[in-house]
Amino acid sequence: MINIIAACDRNRLIGKNGTLPWNIQKDWDYFLQTTKNGVLIMGRKSYEDFQDHVSSYEIIVISKRDQSGCKKAKLAGSFEEAIKLGLKAKKTIWICGGRKVYEEAMPVADHLFLTQIDQEYEGDVYFPPWERIFNRPLSSTTDREKGVGLEFLVLGKNNL
Ligand SMILES: NC(=O)c1ccc[n+]([C@@H]2O[C@H](COP(=O)([O-])OP(=O)(O)OC[C@H]3O[C@@H](n4cnc5c(N)ncnc54)[C@H](OP(=O)(O)O)[C@@H]3O)[C@@H](O)[C@H]2O)c1
Incomplete structure (x- = not known):
């Protein structure tokens, strides 16, 4: 099983200056x-x-650089290599970003776990459009933090 997990704001924003735009x-x-x-x-x-x-x-990190300092994670030089390594673990694979990794994962992932944050933030990295690919809502729960609405969505693909 391959799942994507992400949180985005009203404008699909996911990142700002290398970190999350929110806390x-x-x-x-x-x-x-x-x-x-x-x-x-x-x-x-x-x-x-x-x-x-x-x-x-x-964790499997995708990078083309030498990551000899990256001791706690496995290293893959491409998305495909990361998936091959991940499948060997015989566990659910969670695709955790960023933008290009999400894009590459959309055709092969089974589910999208998306937190929609009902607020607008500033930032520089956006989640790719998902609505046409993950168009089958499977579950939704809502919550709030600091006055901001959160929707925890799980979406599947329509096989028709
Ligand atoms: N809101 C969320 O759910 C969420 C989730 C994840 C991340 N984020 C945020 O998003 C931002 C980071 O995302 P990002 O898109 O800028 O960067 P990223 O995808 O995390 O990292 C980009 C780097 O990953 C490597 N890489 C990615 N795809 C590759 C591929 N197909 N083949 C080879 N290498 C690949 C390259 O590393 P090298 O340069 O080392 O070769 C590339 O420079 C941060 O602000 C983070 O906090 C948010």
Whole structure:
């Protein structure tokens, strides 16, 4: 099973200056809880941002650089290589960003776990359009933090 997990604002924003544009504990907790028994695949910049928080997780980092300093994660030179490595673990694969990794994952992923944050933030990295690919809502729960609405959506693909 290959799942994508992301959080975006009303404009599909996901990142700002190498980190998240917001500080929303409930979404971070949801991310950690949802992915904890799987293997995480992420681009090098996302890994630099997330590594301190997911040090106990099994992670595959995609990078073309020499990552000899990247001791706690496995390294893959391409998305395809990361998927091959991830499948060997025989666990759910969680695609954790960033932009290009999400794009490459959309054709092969089974589900999209998307937190929609009902607010507008400033930033520089956006989630790719997903609506035509993941067009089958499977579940939705809502919550709030600091007055901001959160919708935790799980979407599948329409096989028709
Ligand atoms: N809101 C969310 O759910 C969420 C999730 C994840 C990330 N983010 C945010 O998004 C931002 C990071 O995303 P980003 O898109 O800028 O960067 P990214 O995808 O995390 O990292 C980009 C780097 O990953 C490597 N890479 C990615 N795809 C590759 C491929 N197909 N083949 C080879 N290498 C590949 C390259 O590393 P090298 O340069 O080392 O070769 C590339 O420079 C941060 O602000 C982060 O906080 C948000």
